[in-house]
Amino acid sequence: MIGSFPQFVTQEVCLACNGCCRFSGPNSCWRPKVLKRENFPEFKGHLTDDNYIKTLKYKDAVKCSFFYEIENKCKVYPIRPFECHLYPFLLEKKGDNILLGVHLACPYVQDHRGDKEFDKYVDYLKDFFLGGEAKELLGDYTKIANDYSKHEKEIEDLYIFG
Numbered sequence: 139m140i141g142s143f144p145q146f147v148t149q150e151v152c153l154a155c156n157g158c159c160r161f162s163g164p165n166s167c168w169r170p171k172v173l174k175r176e177n178f179p180e181f182k183g184h185l186t187d188d189n190y191i192k193t194l195k196y197k198d199a200v201k202c203s204f205f206y207e208i209e210n211k212c213k214v215y216p217i218r219p220f221e222c223h224l225y226p227f228l229l230e231k232k233g234d235n236i237l238l239g240v241h242l243a244c245p246y247v248q249d250h251r252g253d254k255e256f257d258k259y260v261d262y263l264k265d266f267f268l269g270g271e272a273k274e275l276l277g278d279y280t281k282i283a284n285d286y287s288k289h290e291k292e293i294e295d296l297y298i299f300g
């Protein structure tokens with residue numbers, strides 16, 4: 139994991155939810171993408187040519203190949219990709235800009251959006267990305283960040299990093 143910061147959604151809430159780590163199809167933009175610097179040995183054989191984590195068929199959709207559905211857990215949790223650590227917040231590409239956004243589909247976000255805890259966490263993330271190692275990370279994301287424009291109704295833009 140790159141850098142270190144607290145997770146917004148508590149572990150108990152995550153483990154009780156059935157939203158994350160499952161995607162509508164093998165080309166979904168919500169699949170996590172791995173940065174070059176995150177290319178840990180554990181990811182060998184699990185990445186597509188464009189550095190997304192591969193998916194496996196799951197019910198009528200797909201799941202991340204590291205998702206263990208019996209326990210609703212990630213098999214590589216301590217080294218999960220940065221995008222997974224950041225979720226339900228995300229870095230999105232809009233034209234030449236990188237923005238901090240939040241995925242409104244997350245039930246925890248729906249419950250906490252706009253409250254003190256949420257605003258404090260957004261401030262924390264802004265400071266995180268604008269300082270130290272994470273500033274470099276932001277530079278790397280300019281190369282790989284997703285354009286989520288097809289899902290713009292599901293995303294609230296919070297901050298433009300430029």
Ligand code: SF4
Pocket residue numbers: 158159170191202203204205206211212213214215218219222
């Ligand atoms: S790497 Fe882990 S946290 Fe990320 S999508 Fe896969 S199973 Fe979920």
